[in-house]
Amino acid sequence: MEGDRRRPPGKLDAAASLAARALPSFCTPFLDQARLDARMLLDRAGGKTPAPVIERLPSPTPLDEVDPLVLLPRRLADKVRTAHRDIAMLGGRLIFGKTPAPLIERPRPAPGAVVSLARKAPQMARTVKVVDVVRETADAVSIYLTEEDGSPIEFKPGQFLSVDVNVDGHKLRRAYSLANACLPGVPVHITVKRMADGRVSNHLNDTIQAGDTLSVLGPSGNFTVEPRSVNERHFVMLAGGSGITPIMSLLETVLHQEKRSKVTLIYGNRGWDDIIFRERLARLSVELGERLVIDHVLEKPPEAWSGGEGLLSDDVVLERLDALGIEDDGMLRYFVCGPTPMMEAVHEVLKRRGVDAARIAEERFTRPEDRHGGLGSDKIELVVISKSGSEHGVQVAPGQTILEAALAAGLDMPFSCAMGGCGACRVRQRSGDIQVEEPNCLSRSEKERGYILTCVGRPLAQSRIEVEGS
């Protein structure tokens, strides 16, 4: 349908427009009709019949939009227009005291306008140095790190680094918790346990050595605690396998800084030789006496084992809590980190015991390859990002995350772990359709309120997001 076709105004229209401006306004309808009539007569006289189909009939330009200067030759008309503007400028200033606006009005980027195009791969990660490598068990290795200039990496107990590793030409990203006490002078390390089929964990266990560098993001994460020397608290920490790494940092930091607090650790492993930090924990236990209670639970215990046995299922967790005499007094704080079945079991038991969810901190890690629902659109989509009162249009290529596209386009976006685990890149979706990889760290209520994570979010259609608090 050609809805907006207009017949360009001719001399006749211009003459009618001029007359309409000169004569009183009640004459305008007559003049308007007269020019249409005259035009029709002239057309017919010239052998032109009106188009029989209405859609093809060009509509006449409304009389008040016809510029009477069409009557003049183009150059002369331009001169008259310039003179008109000059007089308006002079008159406006002298008579009405009107100064021309000092600023040039610029259209703000409308939704759909593309201001920035992604050009370069964003530099998100930074390099850190591997200064030492210590084998903790046959299947776990601690990697000691400093910033590239040799300074210590700053973090809060329980936080993790996102580590980018190239394996067979593929860049893979994994989260590894910083496992040392967050105290001055204590060397900073992550500890990596070999997972069955784990491409990154096996690669690091097999190849990493002092003098290497790693590409990392962060530290990130809210699985942390703020130690204060005046506190007197009781923490119950439950760890399964490599889930000990953030727990180790938390308990060492808390017990050193809060001299009156105590920790009960329930720590599940396959066998006695699989226990990461076994010696370190034993030493701590001697040093701290009854402020640190360690309860090892082994799936395949050695002979004459008197401690807890089995996988950390709900029965076993319940049994261990009872065996340790832990009564929830409404003040206990729980920190839980381990494989998903164990996390669920602990969650269930604590719920049954009536523990308020606000007192339970959980840390879950999933491999990006195990997440689902994140491919996004198969064509380039536009995402309009409002930030600090301005709007920026960003083109997001298929497969690219919104964060990657925005950083590549030069926008300063909030982010930290870049793998859906910390929530630093949380933004609010205002319109459109954005797919976010699951699972991620957003709570159910955050999702309901329209929050998404840009680091694992990809548009399915043109969308609009808002970076809050900027």
Add this chain to the structure above:
Amino acid sequence: MLTNKVLENLPFSIRRRLEPYIEAVQVMTETSNPKVLRAMAPSGIRGLILQRGKQGVPTKMPSHHETHFDWTYPNDQPEMRELYTRAKEQQWNGEDLPWDIDVDPENPEVPIIPPEFMSYDELRGMGIKLTELEQHRLNASVGAWMLSQFLHGEQGALFAAAQVTEAVQFFDGKLYGSTQVVDEGRHVEVFHRYLDTKLNKLYQINDNLFVIIDALIQDSRWDLKFLGMQIMVEGLALGAFGTLYQMTKEPLLKELLKKVIQDEARHVHYGVIALRDHFQNELSESEQREREDWAFEVALLMRNRFLSYEVYEEWFEHKITRKQWAHMVSHSPGFEIFRQVMFQRLVPNLREIGLLSDRIKPHYERVGLMQYFDGRSADHLSGDELIAELDAA
């Protein structure tokens, strides 16, 4: 003087309306050389009275120069050929600037221009008390105003460079000129991107800058275009960019200006070598005088009238008079440094091309510009040396 007295006795609202016109008439009547007045007056009327640059429509300026073809492609100016080679080697891409830097023009930690740029004490004396936040905002406005004028100047330079490339009679000059056109296009690109995406603000063209651009774009004489563009406007730009480069704490702007300054140094160098022989050997005495006076008038226009009136109109038009504003700005520490660096660059170049004869020297002496006479001219200063000099200052 009489007009000043009459103005002072008028009600504020009437005075505000008349002041710009009286100022415009004063500028034109101050010109002593009738030939210069004849050449500049139409531009003065279009820019200062009719404010053609601010009418909200694209401005059309006819050009009257001749395009000079040479079908023999001579190697006629080795120094220009050398500049052409250097220009090709030093091309850069505006996209490569660190655009990912987040700029907050009101952040006092990383100011666009330093906090002591404007004289707030004098403003206070006029009854205008600004809070700290308002001072940051005013400073950010002055920064955006300066950069807006740079952008408008660069648009003028882009078209003037194209005209000069057509009009110049040296073939090596034409080749070099083609690189300058690209340079100016890139400068328009980066200044516009900075204003549009980082400062989110764009001021109208200053009326005096419009007059200069209008005069040189419409003048048919190639050497006057050269003088206006390559020596005066580019010289002004070089000084202004240098000042801002020294003063700004904003890292993206600093990097941007550093790149632009290195280009500008070549542009002024070209102007000096193209005009040196022409002015000394080809012109009659009266033509020489006219150019001398023209340069002096334009220098004055730039010294006295480039006073961020658009910021005044945005902020204080209803509170203080234009004259009070002009006094405050011309005595503010930032603008004083700005003018100093500008003339430090300009005056030695005028000397080098022979436009500082004994006849005109007393005029420069009177307005305090002769102190810059012994400086190094652009043909003896590379872009790198300029940056090193600015960094050391």
